[in-house]
Every structure is written in C-alpha cells, then in structure tokens.
Amino acid sequence: MGCLHSTAAREYSGHENPVKLASETAFSVSEVEALYELFKSISSSVVDDGLINKEEFQLALFKNRKKENLFANRIFDLFDVKRKGVIDFGDFVRSLNVFHPNASLEEKTDFTFRLYDMDCTGYIERQEVKQMLIALLCESEMKLADDTIEAILDQTFEDADVDRDGKIGKTEWSDFVIKNPSLLKIMTLPYLRDITTTFPSFVFNSEVDEIAT
Amino acid sequence: MENSWFQKGFKKIEEPKSPDSMIESLMSDVHAAFAVQPMCYTAFDLISSLAQGFDLSGLFEKEERSGSMFTTKKEAKEIVSKFEEIATSSERFDLKKINVGVIKMEDRREGRKGQVAIEVEIFEVTESFNMVEFKKSGGDTMEYKQFCDRELKPSSKDIVWKWQGN
Numbered sequence: 103m104g105c106l107h108s109t110a111a112r113e114y115s116g117h118e119n120p121v122k123l124a125s126e127t128a129f130s131v132s133e134v135e136a137l138y139e140l141f142k143s144i145s146s147s148v149v150d151d152g153l154i155n156k157e158e159f160q161l162a163l164f165k166n167r168k169k170e171n172l173f174a175n176r177i178f179d180l181f182d183v184k185r186k187g188v189i190d191f192g193d194f195v196r197s198l199n200v201f202h203p204n205a206s207l208e209e210k211t212d213f214t215f216r217l218y219d220m221d222c223t224g225y226i227e228r229q230e231v232k233q234m235l236i237a238l239l240c241e242s243e244m245k246l247a248d249d250t251i252e253a254i255l256d257q258t259f260e261d262a263d264v265d266r267d268g269k270i271g272k273t274e275w276s277d278f279v280i281k282n283p284s285l286l287k288i289m290t291l292p293y294l295r296d297i298t299t300t301f302p303s304f305v306f307n308s309e310v311d312e313i314a315t
Numbered sequence: 316m317e318n319s320w321f322q323k324g325f326k327k328i329e330e331p332k333s334p335d336s337m338i339e340s341l342m343s344d345v346h347a348a349f350a351v352q353p354m355c356y357t358a359f360d361l362i363s364s365l366a367q368g369f370d371l372s373g374l375f376e377k378e379e380r381s382g383s384m385f386t387t388k389k390e391a392k393e394i395v396s397k398f399e400e401i402a403t404s405s406e407r408f409d410l411k412k413i414n415v416g417v418i419k420m421e422d423r424r425e426g427r428k429g430q431v432a433i434e435v436e437i438f439e440v441t442e443s444f445n446m447v448e449f450k451k452s453g454g455d456t457m458e459y460k461q462f463c464d465r466e467l468k469p470s471s472k473d474i475v476w477k478w479q480g481n
Contacts, residue, residue, distance in 0.1 A: 140374065162373065163371070164373060198371075235365075241365070244386060246444065285359050288369045291371055300375060
C-alpha cells in the first residue's frame with residue numbers, strides 16, 4: 103500500500119490522488135487515470151502548467167482557439183469550482199462526473215440550473231433567458247423578430263414559471279425538467295462510459311496493475 | 316361569391332365520391348396520418364442547441380464534427396417533403412415516420428455494416444422557425460458521412476437557414 107501512494111504521488115504531483123477521486127465519483131480508478139491523460143493533453147496545449155485555462159478549454163472544445171463562445175465560458179466557470187480562473191484535475195474529474203450516465207438526476211438538474219442562472223441570483227429570470235437567446239442568435243448570425251422571441255419566452259415561462267413571478271426557482275426548474283427531459287440531454291456524455299478505451303495510453307502507467315501484484 | 320366576406324364559413328357541398336377519388340382521399344388520409352407533428356421546443360432547448368459550447372463531446376472527439384443540425388424558416392410539412400424528395404432522388408433511401416416529429420431514412424441496400432439509416436428529428440420553436448437534427452441510426456459511419464456530404468446537405472440547402480456546429 104505504501105508503494106502505491108508514493109508512485110501515485112510522483113505521477114500526479116500537485117493533483118488529487120486518483121483513488122480518492124474515484125471514491126468520490128462514479129468513475130473507477132482506471133477511468134480517472136484515463137481522464138488524467140485527457141487532462142494532461144488539454145492543460146498543456148497553450149501553457150504547460152498542469153492547469154486548464156479558458157483558452158485551452160475553448161481549444162479542446164472547438165479545436166479552434168478563436169472561437170469565443172458565451173456558453174463555453176459559462177461551462178468553464180462552472181468547472182472552475184474554486185473560482186481561480188483555472189481548472190485543476192480535481193475540478194475536472196468532479197465536474198465531468200455530473201455528465202456521467204450514472205450521475206443522479208438531481209446533480210444534473212442542479213448543474214443545468216446553475217448554467218442558466220447566469221448572474222447567479224439563485225433564480226432564472228425571464229430577462230436573463232431573453233439575453234441568452236439574443237446573444238446566441240447573434241453568435242449564430244440569425245435574427246428573430248422581438249415578437250417571436252417574446253412568444254417563445256411566453257410559452258416556456260407559461261410552463262415553467264408556476265407562481266408567475268417572472269423567474270424560475272429551483273423547485274420550479276426541477277418540476278419543469280421532469281416534464282421536459284430533453285433539457286437534460288446535454289448533461290450526459292456517453293463517452294464517459296468508454297473513457298478507458300478512448301484513452302488507452304493509461305494502460306502503460308496504470309496504478310491498478312500494481313495493486314493486483 | 317368572389318367577395319371574401321361571402322366566403323367566410325362557406326362550405327362547398329361535396330359531390331358523392333367515385334371509387335377512384337375514394338382511393339385518392341384514402342391516400343391523402345394516409346398522408347395526413349403520416350404528417351409529422353414536430354416536438355415542442357422550449358426556450359432552453361433552443362438555447363442548448365444554438366450554444367455549441369454546451370456540447371462537451373468536443374473534448375473527446377479528435378476531429379471537428381460537421382454540423383448535423385440546422386435551423387429553418389420552413390414549416391414541418393415542407394421539411395418532410397424536402398427529405399422525401401432527397402430520398403426519392405437518391406434512389407436508395409426509403410422514408411418512414413417512426414415517432415412524433417421523427418422520420419427515418421433507410422437505405423434499401425446493405426452497406427458495409429448493414430443498412431445506413433438516418434434519423435431526422437424536427438423541433439418546433441414557432442410555426443415558422445424549426446430546428447432540424449439528423450444523425451446516423453444504423454450502418455457504417457463513412458457511408459453515412461458520404462451520403463450526407465454528397466447528397467443530403469447539398470440538396471437541403473434551400474430549406475436551411477443556418478447550420479449549427481461547424
């Protein structure tokens with residue numbers, strides 16, 4: 103056991119131990135190790151400092167550094183759990199955990215709530231949603247008449263904003279998600295089930311084999 | 316009778332149908348049943364479709380994905396007609412409705428990994444603003460991509476407003 107800890111310490115210096123991360127998430131130790139391969143390649147792409155900054159995150163998502171994207175920024179902020187402006191390995195694994203097919207509905211619902219609550223008021227306000235929609239349409243170079251946007255919002259808030267206070271609270275959001283499960287479609291990455299086959303290089307430095315021997 | 320005021324609520328009395336026209340109306344009933352009712356899209360569905368940054372699959376994929384989602388100002392039935400047209404002119408694909416707002420295009424021929432099948436889903440944001448998403452639901456990926464790049468995408472140009480993704 104002493105052997106495992108010292109090799110893990112060497113390999114993952116400065117980062118959380120994969121065994122610990124595996125125990126706190128839906129990932130197995132080998133899966134965390136595979137995620138570490140992914141993390142290493144992303145975090146070294148612009149600045150080789152063992153941390154993922156915004157530019158590196160964008161590059162990994164879009165394979166294109168120039169693509170400034172409102173929502174990629176939002177996701178980055180949510181992954182940047184400690185609000186340091188960079189994502190470390192622990193943040194990375196714990197955040198990806200929410201996207202695991204086995205993560206709970208509650209965790210996924212909570213993540214999407216925080217995603218859309220852009221100004222972090224604890225509510226998803228109608229004006230907020232409108233701004234998001236306009237910003238995205240702009241990014242996609244599409245224009246919609248204001249009436250059309252208002253009609254879309256009317257329909258959605260009619261369904262979601264049960265107490266008619268112009269904003270969607272956590273409970274209203276949970277209920278709304280149950281009625282519209284497609285809203286959580288983005289919250290599951292089937293890739294996470296096969297992560298060890300997607301990143302096979304972990305096989306050559308796996309700690310798991312050492313435990314077995 | 317030309318004056319529109321007279322035509323309000325006016326119902327023409329139909330003549331009794333001949334056997335041929337019975338079949339015709341039966342076919343149009345079948346067509347109507349086949350009519351694709353699009354799924355309703357909430358503002359959040361629209362946001363997550365437009366926001367390519369929401370899709371983290373990019374972290375795991377090695378190449379840039381070519382978009383298989385587009386917005387359109389056409390109504391659902393025009394969209395379906397367009398896909399029908401594409402299927403017919405391909406001389407390989409058959410069109411089937413499988414669910415609310417979902418149609419399937421299936422290759423009659425067997426490819427390398429069975430029949431290539433494409434699922435097309437139509438989401439209604441408003442009547443004249445729809446989101447169309449299509450993906451492979453069977454068969455070899457390369458054959459699917461070839462069909463998309465050579466036939467499906469070029470032929471659907473006149474109904475596409477904006478492609479989502481790259």
